[in-house]
Amino acid sequence: MTHFRFIFIVFFISIFQFSSCADISGSENGNAHIVILYTNDEHGWMEKNNDSDGAAGMFGLWKEKEGYKEDGNFLILSGGDMWTGPAISTWFEGESMVDVMNAMHYDAATVGNHEFDFKIAGLKKRLKQSKFPYLGANIREKSTGEIPDFVVPYIIKEIDDIKIGIIGLTTISAPRTTFPENVADYDFIPYEKALNTVIPEVKKAGAEFLIVNGHLCGYEMNALASVAKGYGISLIMGGHCHEMYNEKSEGVTMVEAGSFMRSYARIDVTIDKKTKEALSINAGLRYNRDARIDTSIAAIVSDWKNNLNTYLSEIIGYTSIDISRDSDAMFNMITDSWLVTFPDADVSLTNVGGIRQNITTGNITLETMVGLLPFANSIVRLNMTGQELKEVIRSSIVFGGMTMTDGYKLSDGTPVNDDSVYQVLTTDYLYSRNDFGFQAADPNPVRTSMHYRQPVIDWIKSLHTSVQNPLNRYLDYVPRR
Ligand SMILES: [Zn+2]
Known part of the structure; x- marks a missing residue:
């Protein structure tokens, strides 16, 4: 709640010109090519407004400019804080936002602090509704020391013949940045400690290439870069600080894609299929403007707006x-x-x-x-x-x-x-x-x-x-x- 720091670190000079010639078929020269479309801190801003074309605009851009296809080599990820924002999200305790994100084919979302705003019962309702899992490798039940049942520490997605291990990390600020009583039963253990535990597990489960999907600010990703590098991780995605952040440290690419559906990141990862190592990672941050609105997402948003009007007009x-x-x-x-x-x-x-x-x-x-x-x-x-x-x-x-x-x-x-x-x-x-x-x-x-x-x-x-x-x-x- 207190993290409202609009630090627009303008490091996205590397505006990545890939849209017109995107080869998303992969598999050439024995290399895999994966495209990650990434948002964080959506906070329920699904409607078109002065700053953004909303969820329907974003999905329109993904299809039109990024060449998104449901059966393509895409991973769609959220860094968390999906809801609590404008009334259209808050009034329905995030249900409308999950509806929209389901239709946008998100593959996973990391649990941010605001996922707890409607208590654990609220979070579990949203999880049940979601067609995608919630990640959080550093959350522990105080009573058992186990990872709670509303998150998984990681998922593995096979894309272009590479098994990608996606590890989630939730902000350790959660006990201060959501309602403290809502998370009183949980510990948020240090990121490095959680990685030390989860990485052998995700590798054992068959992951060939690892990425971190965190609700982490830029400075936290930076602090984690050398640890990540030691584990062969070359990409960390973040959230929470609402930054436009695109940097490299220790050879690790770190990306945070703003907030409020105003922007997203496109990250192209090319992996050698033999060695399973990244040959290149190119990240670009893009604004959600001048989109061709996707009509199916627009219809979902409009239904929720009508629903809202029956209560709050x-x-x-x-x-x-x-x-x-x-x-x-x-x-x-x-x-x-x-x-x-x-x-x-x-x-x-x-x-x-x-x-x-x-x-x-x-x-x-x-x-x-x-x-x-x-x-x-x-x-x-x-x-x-x-x-x-x-x-x-x-x-x-x-x-x-x-x-x-x-x-x-x-x-x-x-x-x-x-x-x-x-x-x-x-x-x-x-x-x-x-x-x-x-x-x-x-x-x-x-x-x-x-x-x-x-x-x-x-x-x-x-x-x-x-x-x-x-x-x-x-x-x-x-x-x-
Ligand atoms: Zn947050």
């Missing part, structure tokens, strides 16, 4: 300006609305990573609000001393009822006193994170069971906004830090 307000997800107006609106719903509380705190979309000019619907605040988080109320309150404030935290522009002061101007006790609202997600001090401050919080978006919806509705009386008149634009 209600108009709750109107704004005549865009309200950016990372603006003071947005932070203040969200945190202040909690204090309207819980007027006895002094301060409200949430993390910017839980605020995921802009509100654009025009009507504001429930769908907007679900996309804005998509996580299954509820508000908890706890007592904290002024000292404890100051200690939980960091750059990722925004707040209502308080400012820190001129020392810590409550909204009425009273300085926050280290020894005084304040009633504080936050999410159960932040409360559960053991790297914050909420649990130590108050081990018995009141769990309100109110969803963190509900007060915002209630507040906007209460204003009866319209074209003549837009929401933006009521916003507080003043920074609090």
Whole structure:
């Protein structure tokens, strides 16, 4: 949730010109040729929008530009974080996204932190629905030390007569970057340790060529490159940091393909069939734009959109300006609305990573609000001393009822006193994170069971906004830090 770092490392100078002359038949000169089409951090962005042609556009590009054929030498892989994003994905707890990815013929997906957002039961429902397996070689049940039944450590796919071993690695940040209680029963063991265990197994199972499909950031792939090389692995794919990343280190190609279905990677791997060694690996990152829309995928997305409209088309307000997800107006609106719903509380705190979309000019619907605040988080109320309150404030935290522009002061101007006790609202997600001090401050919080978006919806509705009386008149634009 907190990993919202749009670090667009622009290393994709190596734009790989392969589209017009792609020979995907392979097998010439005794070499195998495999094409990997790769996405990560899709986060449910299946609809066409200003930044992307959506899932239907991407599949259209794969068919038109990459020469994708179902019976061709293709591997279609996801680096994880498939859902939790716009309402069309979140409202259905990922079901719509799996539907789309099934139709796009994904071969496997690595489990990211957000695959746990709807608890293990939610993840298992999606797995049952998926026509492709979920990978995670470094997840262990705390009770048994075994790999849990909702993932496999690897799969082997035979393509162009080469048995490709695809090993999954899940981000070790998962206990902080999804709801901590959802993964409380699992350990996420270090990547290198997991590889040491799984590689002999995957080789024994017959894999001839190994690749790593990880929900790993660029810096993590880099740190793993020499270990990978030692095992003869020459390709690592990543995710989680939403980077456009295409680099080589120690002869290992490392690729991360952005996020939100805005882009994908095409990776061409040529393997000597005798030695099973890579002769070449060429990776290119491409944007999902100007596509010929695939009508079958478009029809699936459109069905889910219609389904969504039966729940979330209600108009709750109107704004005549865009309200950016990372603006003071947005932070203040969200945190202040909690204090309207819980007027006895002094301060409200949430993390910017839980605020995921802009509100654009025009009507504001429930769908907007679900996309804005998509996580299954509820508000908890706890007592904290002024000292404890100051200690939980960091750059990722925004707040209502308080400012820190001129020392810590409550909204009425009273300085926050280290020894005084304040009633504080936050999410159960932040409360559960053991790297914050909420649990130590108050081990018995009141769990309100109110969803963190509900007060915002209630507040906007209460204003009866319209074209003549837009929401933006009521916003507080003043920074609090
Ligand atoms: Zn992630």
